[in-house]
Amino acid sequence: xxxxxxxxxxxxxxxxxxxxxxxxxxxxxxxxxxxxxxxxxxxxxxxxxxxxxxxxxxxxxxxxxxxxxxxxxxxxxxxxxxxxxxxxxxxxxxxxxxxxxxxxxxxxx
Amino acid sequence: xxxxxxxxxxxxxxxxxxxxxxxxxxxxxxxxxxxxxxxxxxxxxxxxxxxxxxxxxxxxxxxxxxxxxxxxxxxxxxxxxxxxxxxxxxxxxxxxxxxxxxxxxxxxxxxxxx
Numbered sequence: 686x687x688x689x690x691x692x693x694x695x696x697x698x699x700x701x702x703x704x705x706x707x708x709x710x711x712x713x714x715x716x717x718x719x720x721x722x723x724x725x726x727x728x729x730x731x732x733x734x735x736x737x738x739x740x741x742x743x744x745x746x747x748x749x750x751x752x753x754x755x756x757x758x759x760x761x762x763x764x765x766x767x768x769x770x771x772x773x774x775x776x777x778x779x780x781x782x783x784x785x786x787x788x789x790x791x792x793x794x
Numbered sequence: 795x796x797x798x799x800x801x802x803x804x805x806x807x808x809x810x811x812x813x814x815x816x817x818x819x820x821x822x823x824x825x826x827x828x829x830x831x832x833x834x835x836x837x838x839x840x841x842x843x844x845x846x847x848x849x850x851x852x853x854x855x856x857x858x859x860x861x862x863x864x865x866x867x868x869x870x871x872x873x874x875x876x877x878x879x880x881x882x883x884x885x886x887x888x889x890x891x892x893x894x895x896x897x898x899x900x901x902x903x904x905x906x907x908x
Contacts, residue, residue, distance in 0.1 A: 784837040
């Protein structure tokens, strides 16, 4: 079966660091994606991991451990505009992108 | 300039009607998708086409019929609309269907069935 779990909601303070976790159990693995989705808008691509380790892109970093079926998205120096839903998605060998339910992040002043 | 564009953005219609949503991408991608996002914000794949050929067809009622006239277009036609069809429908595209090919989403079509 396919199962992707992430927390439903998180709250953090402007300027702080927040880590959003994602665990997955899928039949096959061809990479893990993180997307950001603001209310009423399209999901936009943030990061992609296919090998174990940390990928850093500016204020955003994403980590993957394939043996543990685990990833996290790290957001540093939080800004108000980072308030959004963060979607973890796994690509299966057939090319399908399977999404978790998303983590709604609220950044407070 | 919009990479993946879909129309209409908002659609309110009565139960039993037939409606279409159109999608076009100008990225030169080979693969296009339709995703449905329900009220709980779960994004689920419905269909995928690669070079006009259907490659993914999830368990979707056959009232939903995708059509890809060429690799830059993937339209979605829905017959006999039901209340439960109310959702946001996202069109998307990627260079290919495997591994690291990033999927780019259109802005969504908000369908409300009354």
